[in-house]
Amino acid sequence: MPICYIFASGEYGEEWPDLQEGDLCIAADGGYAQMQRHGVNPDLVVGDFDSLGYVPPHPHIVRHPADKDDTDTALALSEGWNRGYRNFHIYGSLGGRLDHTLANVQLLCGLTEQGGQGMLIGPGMTVTAVHNGTLELEGEAGRTLSMFCWGEPAQGVILEGLKYPLQGATMTAQVPLGVSNEFLGGPARITVQQGTLVVMRVEKA
Known part of the structure; x- marks a missing residue:
C-alpha cells in the first residue's frame, strides 16, 4: 500500500x-x-x-x-x-x-x-493506534510497549505475546493499566473488540 x-x-x-x-x-x-x-x-x-x-x-x-x-x-x-x-x-x-x-x-x-x-x-518512539480490531507488532525481548485508552472505555482488550497479558479486559482513560509492558521476543498481538488504544513502542532503551 x-x-x-x-x-x-x-x-x-x-x-x-x-x-x-x-x-x-x-x-x-x-x-x-x-x-x-x-x-x-x-x-x-x-x-x-x-x-x-x-x-x-x-x-x-x-x-x-x-x-x-x-x-x-x-x-x-x-x-x-x-x-x-x-x-x-x-x-x-x-x-x-x-x-x-x-x-x-x-x-x-x-x-x-x-x-x-x-x-x-x-x-526513540513510535506511536500507532488500533480501533475495533487487532494490531500485530514485532519487538525484541524486553523492548517496552505501552498502551493507553483514548476516549470511551476500550472493551474486550486481549494482549498476547507480551510480559503482562490481558484477556477480555476493559481499559479506561483514567487508569494507566497498559503502561510499560514488554515484548517477549516474538510478535505481540493487541486486540480491542470495541474502542481505541494508543500504542507506544520505545525504539531505544
Whole structure:
C-alpha cells in the first residue's frame, strides 16, 4: 500500500524513510527544512509557515493563514487523505511542545477510527493506534510497549505475546493499566473488540 509521508515541525531522530514510487511526501511548515537537510524534495508543502519563517520556493504550495482551526499537520493529513492515501507515516510529530504532540495523537486516533492507518515517528518512539480490531507488532525481548485508552472505555482488550497479558479486559482513560509492558521476543498481538488504544513502542532503551 502506498504511504503518505508527512514531515512536521517537531523533533526528529536518526530514522528516515525509504521512499518508494507511488508514495506521497508532504512537508508541513517547518518539516520542509528537515526534508531539505536530507536532500528530499516534497511533492507538496502545506502550512502557514510561521515555524519555517518564510514561504519556500516550491511549485506546489497550499498556504493557510496563521489564524486557523487546524494545525499544519492536520492540514497535511487532509491533503493526503483527499488524494486517496490511507496509510500515513508522520515524522517530526513527537517531542517538542506537549500540546502539539497530544494534537498529533488525536489526529492519529481520528485517522484510525475512519479506517486509515497511521504512525507517529519521533526520537526513540513510535506511536500507532488500533480501533475495533487487532494490531500485530514485532519487538525484541524486553523492548517496552505501552498502551493507553483514548476516549470511551476500550472493551474486550486481549494482549498476547507480551510480559503482562490481558484477556477480555476493559481499559479506561483514567487508569494507566497498559503502561510499560514488554515484548517477549516474538510478535505481540493487541486486540480491542470495541474502542481505541494508543500504542507506544520505545525504539531505544
